[in-house]
Amino acid sequence: MVELVAEKHAQYIISVEKKKDTFESVVMEHLRMNGAYWGLTTLDLLGKLQVVDQDEVISWVMECQHESGGFGGNVGHDPHILYTLSAVQVLALFDKLHVLDIAKMLWECKMKMDLFQETCGEKLIQVCCLSLLHQLDKIDVEKAVNYIVRCKNLDGGFGCTPGGESHAGQVFCCVGALAIMGSLHHVDKDLLGWWLCERQVKSGGLNGRPEKLPDVCYSWWVLSSLIMIDRVHWIDKEKLIKFILDCQDLEKGGISDRPDDAVDVFHTYFGVAGLSLLQYPGVKAVDPAYALPVDVVNKILIGW
Amino acid sequence: MTENDPMCSEVETFDLLDQLHQILDCDPLIDELGFIHPSQLMMLNEGDSRLGSELSTTGEVERKNNIFWSREHKLGISTDYLLPLYKAAKHKFMDAYETYKKHFSLSLENDNMDSSCAFPEIEDEVMKNSKALLLLSSDFGTAWNARKLVISKREDFLISDELLLSALVLSLAPKSESSWNYRRWVIKRIARRCSTLEDIVEKESELVEKIAEKSTMNYRAWNHRSWLISYMTSEQALRELNVNKHWAALHVTDNSCFHYRRKLMLRILGDVSHGKVADTCITQFGSLKLIWKDEVDWNEVLIRRYIGREALWLHRRFLSVYWVKHFGTAQHGISPLPIEKGNKDNHVSVFIDNEVNLVQDCLNLPDSIFEDVQSQAIHSAAYLLWLNREILSSSTINLDQKLGADDLRTLLNKICPEKITVWDSLLREKTDAC
Numbered sequence: 001m002v003e004l005v006a007e008k009h010a011q012y013i014i015s016v017e018k019k020k021d022t023f024e025s026v027v028m029e030h031l032r033m034n035g036a037y038w039g040l041t042t043l044d045l046l047g048k049l050q051v052v053d054q055d056e057v058i059s060w061v062m063e064c065q066h067e068s069g070g071f072g073g074n075v076g077h078d079p080h081i082l083y084t085l086s087a088v089q090v091l092a093l094f095d096k097l098h099v100l101d102i103a104k105m106l107w108e109c110k111m112k113m114d115l116f117q118e119t120c121g122e123k124l125i126q127v128c129c130l131s132l133l134h135q136l137d138k139i140d141v142e143k144a145v146n147y148i149v150r151c152k153n154l155d156g157g158f159g160c161t162p163g164g165e166s167h168a169g170q171v172f173c174c175v176g177a178l179a180i181m182g183s184l185h186h187v188d189k190d191l192l193g194w195w196l197c198e199r200q201v202k203s204g205g206l207n208g209r210p211e212k213l214p215d216v217c218y219s220w221w222v223l224s225s226l227i228m229i230d231r232v233h234w235i236d237k238e239k240l241i242k243f244i245l246d247c248q249d250l251e252k253g254g255i256s257d258r259p260d261d262a263v264d265v266f267h268t269y270f271g272v273a274g275l276s277l278l279q280y281p282g283v284k285a286v287d288p289a290y291a292l293p294v295d296v297v298n299k300i301l302i303g304w
Numbered sequence: 305m306t307e308n309d310p311m312c313s314e315v316e317t318f319d320l321l322d323q324l325h326q327i328l329d330c331d332p333l334i335d336e337l338g339f340i341h342p343s344q345l346m347m348l349n350e351g352d353s354r355l356g357s358e359l360s361t362t363g364e365v366e367r368k369n370n371i372f373w374s375r376e377h378k379l380g381i382s383t384d385y386l387l388p389l390y391k392a393a394k395h396k397f398m399d400a401y402e403t404y405k406k407h408f409s410l411s412l413e414n415d416n417m418d419s420s421c422a423f424p425e426i427e428d429e430v431m432k433n434s435k436a437l438l439l440l441s442s443d444f445g446t447a448w449n450a451r452k453l454v455i456s457k458r459e460d461f462l463i464s465d466e467l468l469l470s471a472l473v474l475s476l477a478p479k480s481e482s483s484w485n486y487r488r489w490v491i492k493r494i495a496r497r498c499s500t501l502e503d504i505v506e507k508e509s510e511l512v513e514k515i516a517e518k519s520t521m522n523y524r525a526w527n528h529r530s531w532l533i534s535y536m537t538s539e540q541a542l543r544e545l546n547v548n549k550h551w552a553a554l555h556v557t558d559n560s561c562f563h564y565r566r567k568l569m570l571r572i573l574g575d576v577s578h579g580k581v582a583d584t585c586i587t588q589f590g591s592l593k594l595i596w597k598d599e600v601d602w603n604e605v606l607i608r609r610y611i612g613r614e615a616l617w618l619h620r621r622f623l624s625v626y627w628v629k630h631f632g633t634a635q636h637g638i639s640p641l642p643i644e645k646g647n648k649d650n651h652v653s654v655f656i657d658n659e660v661n662l663v664q665d666c667l668n669l670p671d672s673i674f675e676d677v678q679s680q681a682i683h684s685a686a687y688l689l690w691l692n693r694e695i696l697s698s699s700t701i702n703l704d705q706k707l708g709a710d711d712l713r714t715l716l717n718k719i720c721p722e723k724i725t726v727w728d729s730l731l732r733e734k735t736d737a738c
Contacts, residue, residue: 023383027441165560209560210559211558
């Protein structure tokens with residue numbers, strides 16, 4: 001039985017960070033903030049965050065912040081809430097949220113979002129950010145919940161907007177947001193659990209929608225949703241663990257979307273996070289809604 | 305060619321970029337982009353040579369070098385040159401954007417500066433270089449933002465240019481969310497100006513279908529197409545439903561396509577129930593009930609023909625719920641009045657009989673190495689469970705009686721025993737927790 005090659009994955013992540021001069025790496029430049037979040041959270045889950053130069057990372061993160069408070073994907077890039085959330089999450093990993101100007105963050109995460117928000121993915125980002133900054137009371141929670149409930153479909157799943165096709169990624173966004181807002185009672189847990197457990201295919205992997213191939217990233221989206229609605233026992237956990245482990249590159253480290261494909265940081269993170277949810281030994285516990293290590297979330301939400 | 309090759313000196317990379325600009329200028333109708341391995345590029349060039357030199361027509365540039373290949377509105381770029389091109393485009397774009405933003409904020413401070421005719425050269429630099437950059441990196445959000453900024457200052461921007469650019473980007477990167485997003489932004493701007501969007505909506509729909517052919521089950525493409533529904537007239541929605549049928553039948557695993565059909569049907573249902581559909585329109589396509597029945601029957605034909613296709617069964621789940629709910633005992637259209645319980649149950653009973661028939665046929669298929677018989681059995685049993693939970697929970701009809709030998713639980717347990725916990729949970733009484 002293949003095991004988790006944690007050390008190799010840590011080395012892979014560090015090597016990706018350094019490799020910046022190929023076409024494949026430059027076309028990811030604009031989302032480096034997301035990459036930082038995926039890589040650093042993986043390192044933390046594997047108990048290896050200390051290998052990183054914390055000051056260097058934080059200094060780069062802050063360089064990506066704009067006057068308005070929002071963060072760009074990289075230095076010189078326009079701000080976008082997707083990168084703002086990743087920046088907040090990275091700062092959370094290092095327990096440095098206090099460096100942020102709350103007033104500016106409020107503008108970015110509340111006012112601007114209320115004007116432009118279009119999808120429930122953006123709603124999760126808003127809710128997650130504000131919650132980590134202890135500002136969740138600044139939004140109209142009932143209105144936010146109502147919007148998400150409108151994204152619920154007949155099949156029990158959730159789409160990206162009201163009436164959108166059910167998609168595991170969107171399900172995670174909606175269920176996560178409802179969980180953070182203490183409103184999971186709006187979910188038909190049996191019906192959604194059914195839709196989610198139907199994502200498990202013969203190989204043991206999970207797909208994101210009917211008829212699609214399994215992909216390691218759905219080990220996160222589907223699994224965390226199942227955990228939040230207390231239906232994780234509806235899938236075959238052993239088979240899923242085996243699927244994730246089979247997606248590893250045992251030589252060079254890193255995890256791919258499915259066995260024998262090329263690895264990347266995105267799938268490495270979701271594979272490790274999925275294993276964490278499945279309580280794989282040697283991996284720290286991860287919070288299914290905030291997608292950060294449980295000890296980090298606890299320190300922020302309870303430690304203040 | 306490696307990154308250390310002298311070809312990649314700074315001057316030469318900007319020359320590369322100029323070449324790309326020239327090609328794009330000479331053929332503004334380029335509609336397909338690809339990154340080609342150098343050996344393939346060589347073969348293409350050799351092929352052109354063999355065909356002779358009578359290739360170029362007015363406006364096309366003949367490129368017989370080892371970097372670009374451009375013919376008949378197609379553009380190929382050698383993978384060896386992508387990195388230097390990207391670096392040059394990004395450098396020029398970021399510079400131009402920075403300059404543009406500075407000038408723009410200056411012009412805001414000086415009210416007497418006429419911003420509508422200010423700095424056209426800088427605008428041009430931003431547009432030219434953002435275009436090149438986006439072809440190489442489709443989700444470079446800052447570049448899309450820059451185009452939005454420039455365009456929102458101009459009343460006269462060419463919609464076709466922006467739609468062409470995003471379509472070109474999508475030809476290479478059909479899942480690029482920023483590109484789909486950008487198209488919606490552009491269309492919303494047009495919508496404010498035009499009284500009818502029918503033409504544009506139709507073309508958008510066709511574009512999605514073309515992309516969906518090559519990029520199957522593309523969530524973002526279909527999501528975009530679904531977004532168009534709110535800009536359609538009822539007639540258009542009905543036409544789409546009809547026209548799409550042929551494509552759907554050839555792509556029975558494309559769940560996104562069937563979701564699109566569901567949205568169209570819900571739109572039509574909504575319009576009819578709010579009295580928004582002209583009589584002529586409905587009679588042309590038959591009553592709403594007939595449209596629904598047609599879809600139900602067609603779905604059954606597909607289910608029987610294409611064994612084990614999940615998307616077809618999921619479509620049936622939707623169709624059955626709405627069929628029972630809306631097309632009770634009414635003769636035409638939908639019945640707005642509460643239906644007498646006895647009559648409704650009778651109608652539902654007849655419908656369920658047909659469904660049980662279908663399921664039993666699907667459960668008893670002969671084993672085959674060519675067909676996914678096991679999946680067909682699982683999907684059909686799950687469909688029964690759906691009917692039981694979503695339709696029959698509020699009626700007096702007993703599904704187990706209709707099934708005969710094996711009751712539903714036994715059936716599910718036989719086909720999928722590892723999921724017995726799931727089946728038991730779903731078989732119990734629905735709570736009001738939703």
